[in-house]
Amino acid sequence: MRKFWNLLKKETKELINAQLIISLIFTFFLFYLMGTLAQGEMAKAAAPQEIAVLDLDSSELSRGIMNGLSSANFKVIALTTEDRQSAIEQARESGASLLLVIPRGFGKSVLELNSMSIDTYYFIRGFSMSATSASGMVKAVIATVNNYISDTYIKERLPGVNPEELKNPVKNKDYVIVKDRIAEGSPAEVSSFILSQSTFLPIILMLIIVYSSQMVISAVAMEKENKTLETLLTVPINRNYIVVAKMLSSGIVGLVTAGIYMVGFRFYMSGFMGNVPTSGQIDTVVQKLGLAFTPQGYLVLGVSLFLAILCGLAMAIILGVLAKDLKSAQGLLMPIIFLALIPYFISLFSDFNSLSWPVKVLLWIIPFSHPFLASQNILLGNYLPVFYGIIYMFVIFAILVFLAARIFSSDQVLTMKLQLSRRSLKGIKQ
Helix, strand or coil, rough: CCHHHHHHHHHHHHHHHHHHHHHHHHHHHHHHHHHHHHHHHHHHHCCCCCCEECCCCCCCHHHHHHHHHHHHCCCCCCCCECCHHHHHHHHHHHCCCCEEEEECHHHHHHHHCCCCCCCECCCCCCCCCCHHHHHHHHHHHHHHHHHCCCCCCCCHCCCCHHCCCCCCCCCCCCCCECCCCCEEECCCHHHHHHHHHHHHHHHHHHHHHHHHHHHHHHHHHHHHHHCCCHHHHCCCCCHHHHHHHHHHHHCCCCHHHHHHHHHHHHHHHHHHHHCCCHHHHHHHHHHCCCCCCCCHHHHHHHHHHHHHHHHHHHHHHHHHCCCHHHHHHHHHCCCHHHHHHHHHHHCCCCCCCCHHHHHHHHHHHCCCHHHHHHHHHHHHHCCCCCCCCCHHHHHHHHHHHHHHHHHCCCCHHHHCCCCCCHHHHHHHCC
């Protein structure tokens, strides 16, 4: 056992080098910087927007519109000029994103139930998130103006009547049903909350599988290229231990690497998803529906993730043996990446239950698909498919480990190469 631990330390030290550490630090700070910048832009877009208003009507209604815009979290800059061109220059100098021009006769025309246009001028000074939000801001401004005018008209014609009740006499209460549980709440908010909690699972699995598999393939290929694998196989240690040590060391380094990447990626995503509803009301609805991971659920999900990672590492060891050198090993990683990308994209953009049967069968065959499906099934309380997936991945892992052990137990580990021999090439030419 002591020899095994020494071998594990050796394999781990070979995987951790200066290039890996520098790339981790650089990527972490890159994600952090992008997340901070995105969060700043989102904050600018959500902050009160400056609106310049040229009131040529000077009626009670136009003044009320300006007060209504101020109440609707807009920063109103009142212009005193009578000339439109001068108003445009003043609005540009003030830094406003939008100029509203209320024409003469606006109040009288509206009170007579005749529609009249308000001219809006956009100021595009860039193409960031906050700069390109002018279109949505104009819609919000016009909606605020229309709402104020309709409320004013109703109050004047029907005193004592609540304008909101008259304009929206029919209201609804949303209820969400999950199995036999019912809770009052918005289905869109519940879905957004659950999505925000489960967004990182596919990314975690992708990172761990790709990085760990790349480390295993590169390590085996480099040892074959440098002839150190021959020396390692002469050491009086069970060759099955060599397979396990390589898998364990790559898994440990892959977990640490993926953890660092995920912390940085969380900073990045928080810049874009900072407005996801996480109020206490949503938490209560989620708890009532049982859409939260329990300790038992986390344990089952962890087992599923762990087996998927082990399957990826076992595949990587076999593919690493087939590599001629370190350069060719990078190309052999593609089958694992391809198998991980299929469930990754399908889980992000579609629902498993809505897929056709051929696609479902394809996902069931791929071992990496089961952790993606497990998170959804655990939230819904469907543990049986998760257990079937765990059993299936364990069988696949056992088969792959058996094949890897057989390869390392023979001299084929030094001679196997995924390429055509010269004799075969000559036969093809003839």
